[in-house]
Amino acid sequence: MKIYDITQEVFTSVVYPGDVAPSYVRNVSMDKGDVCNVTVVTMCAHNGTHMDAPFHFVKDGKAIEELNLYHCIGNCTLKEFDKQPTAEELRQVLNESQKKVILKGPVVITMELARCILAYNLELIGVESQSVAPIEAPMEVHVELLKNEVVLLEGLKLDQVEEGEYFLIAAPVKLGGSDGAPVRAILLDR
Template identity: 50%
Template sequence: MEIQIGICGGEYEMKIYDISQEVFGCQVYPGDPTPKKRVISSMEKGDLYNLTAFSMCAHNGTHIDAPFHFIKDGKTVDSVSLDTFIGMAYVAEHNGIVSADDATEILEKAKKQNSEAAKRILIKGDAEVSAEAAKVFAESNILLLGNESQTVGPENAPMEVHLILLGAGAVLLEGIRLAKVSEGVYFLNAAPLNLSGADGSPCRAILIAAER
């Protein structure tokens, strides 16, 4: 979804990109429970109001991985500062395995455009972050790394990449959708739900671009 809003009499145009999956039809990591919806009350059936209950895994669809997901003493999602999830970000397009050289190039491009954006990197495309690339990102003190897959790193062996990034205190934003977003700098809001003690959380991630 893309929303355009005129600002200051049309001098600026703000584009809002919804980069989140719809929850009940979202992708689910193999073995995780799927989101379920239950209608408790329905006006169509004569009830006074509509009321829905739902259940889901913290890692369904578009979601945050907090360090506690793989790090025993790592921060839980509610204890990570909100400015980790909200701020300038850089979208880089890549397909295939992200190597250490690729990660270095992505960070250099981001820093040239906006040093703050280099702290939050979103990878557009069918990409798999290698352990070597994860080390480059971790050593750069990245705050957040996002990708379109349901997991950063190989789907059949995600632990090493998670340990490197989460162990460095970074958070992961997985399952985003960037097909309609071009490479470049944006303002990201991927604030998670305030789930006490949780290892992750669903989120409604958006990108904002302001253009003259």
């Protein structure tokens, strides 16, 4: 079995415009004579590879710890696009896909693509971008998908993975009440 780590390293990760960049302080250090090392981390819940909770854009939506973990773990389809797919191109992929789909390449989920995702009852959609939605207008797509409890997995690192069928493990860190959380996303060859 081959394991693919599709997670960005946090401190060198891509940061969404306007978000605080992740940083750390070694609060306790063996180099200073302390008995161990202890690191204090400061970061946005949406830095690096992360998952959005409905609460991110839906006022009374579920927080990250309330997500259905069955939507975050299981068989998934990874499909590569070299350009933005049309709705018809996405439908062709979804016709033969698992309920969890990861899109590799320069893909942004438009409202037209969001409607396709909902029509096929996807549980999870993953992208390489720091946001599934267009940066200039993120709200409409996020609201549409999150209010229907589609798990949004963003900031994936897919350069070492080819399209195909995999087993996905992408459980979010359990940050009670949070609108999102970091994820260590892993694909296993099936």
